[in-house]
Amino acid sequence: MLVSSMVSQVSALDFVRSAMVEQQQKMGKEKGIVMDGRDIGTTVFPDAELKIFVTASAEVRAQRRFDELKSKGQEASYDEILHNVKQRDYLDQNREVSPLRQASDAILLDNSTLTIEEQKAWLINQFNRVVNP
Numbered sequence: 321m322l323v324s325s326m327v328s329q330v331s332a333l334d335f336v337r338s339a340m341v342e343q344q345q346k347m348g349k350e351k352g353i354v355m356d357g358r359d360i361g362t363t364v365f366p367d368a369e370l371k372i373f374v375t376a377s378a379e380v381r382a383q384r385r386f387d388e389l390k391s392k393g394q395e396a397s398y399d400e401i402l403h404n405v406k407q408r409d410y411l412d413q414n415r416e417v418s419p420l421r422q423a424s425d426a427i428l429l430d431n432s433t434l435t436i437e438e439q440k441a442w443l444i445n446q447f448n449r450v451v452n453p
Contacts, residue, residue, distance in 0.1 A: 332415040361423035371426035380432045
């Protein structure tokens with residue numbers, strides 16, 4: 321949990337963001353890359369062919385993280401994880417450099433109630449509709 325609790329503070333540092341964006345853009349020079357991140361569609365690849373903004377409720381994300389930690393045999397507190405998720409969202413949405421927000425041209429995928437198979441089918445459909453019509 322210590323690393324997770326520090327991600328927002330470290331990623332808010334301008335020199336860290338700049339270095340990360342530069343590295344990510346180098347990796348994505350060729351088409352066909354899939355990237356995940358809180359500012360990929362707005363800052364790193366604002367002109368991406370297909371942008372999907374994936375979200376789920378804070379409670380669902382906390383439960384998923386809790387289940388993941390428990391499955392690895394690690395101690396976990398759902399309440400602590402939920403607090404961390406909400407705090408990270410707030411910090412990321414309100415930071416000065418590359419705040420977390422959905423790009424205006426991104427397609428929203430709220431996977432709060434979707435199975436992995438449902439998400440996979442939805443993503444393939446979006447890809448075929450936009451990139452491979």
